[in-house]
């Protein structure tokens with residue numbers, strides 16, 4: 001079992017690996033035995049984390065790239081391939097968004113909608129596809145896309161009342177699209193030994209206003225928001241041999257939000 005759930009001698013690439021969830025996933029993959037290449041555009045965050053990430057024997061490296069640009073996908077995936085000597089695991093966890101992200105639908109501008117769909121959904125799908133092509137050529141590998149509860153169910157707008165927070169309409173479309181495309185990748189590359197799955201996290205605690213947190217907590221079975229660290233093990237599992245017969249699946253890590 002230790003072998004099956006472990007990732008010894010595997011190499012993993014995590015886009016957005018310096019973010020709240022991406023970092024937790026990167027740490028979990030590395031702790032499970034993988035060497036991890038973090039692709040992110042936040043070099044400052046990398047420098048801030050460097051001491052911890054390069055401590056004795058740790059197997060992290062960093063690659064500064066803009067993963068929102070679909071034109072760069074082949075080049076970035078090839079560079080990741082060269083750096084890892086052939087990656088086994090690709091995790092899409094970057095979260096690019098426009099400056100006006102977070103509007104209510106009445107204030108949404110079509111240009112922002114399209115731009116966010118391009119940066120978040122199109123880019124994620126093209127990365128999943130290109131990474132799967134590389135792994136298919138090696139006859140094995142695992143793609144894990146980070147989706148969201150909002151790709152499956154609508155936001156409950158009551159939890160946002162009294163705050164200036166909102167989950168944008170485009171977010172639901174984007175995450176729903178990513179979940180569907182994950183299934184496409186699973187079917188298209190399955191016979192080449194590549195599995196593709198999505199994790200759908202519930203809201204992660206990040207100092208949100210207390211009125212929001214209270215209402216949010218009430219909607220979950222466990223009565224609380226997620227901690228970012230709770231996402232890592234789900235990704236490790238899907239990437240490992242323990243999930244060898246799991247593909248095209250979505251794994252909810254939402255404290256029971258969608259059980260209701």
Ligand SMILES: NC(=O)c1ccc[n+]([C@@H]2O[C@H](COP(=O)([O-])OP(=O)(O)OC[C@H]3O[C@@H](n4cnc5c(N)ncnc54)[C@H](O)[C@@H]3O)[C@@H](O)[C@H]2O)c1
Nearest residue numbers: 016018019020021040041042066067068094095096203204
């Ligand atoms: N935080 C939550 O509550 C939550 C809940 C459900 C799903 N998610 C999903 O999890 C994923 C990660 O979210 P997060 O909360 O960790 O976000 P975050 O903002 O903390 O991290 C995102 C990371 O992506 C990087 N990034 C942004 N644009 C980039 C670009 N163009 N090129 C390369 N890197 C780029 C950032 O530098 C950052 O390190 C997203 O897909 C998000 O939709 C988050």
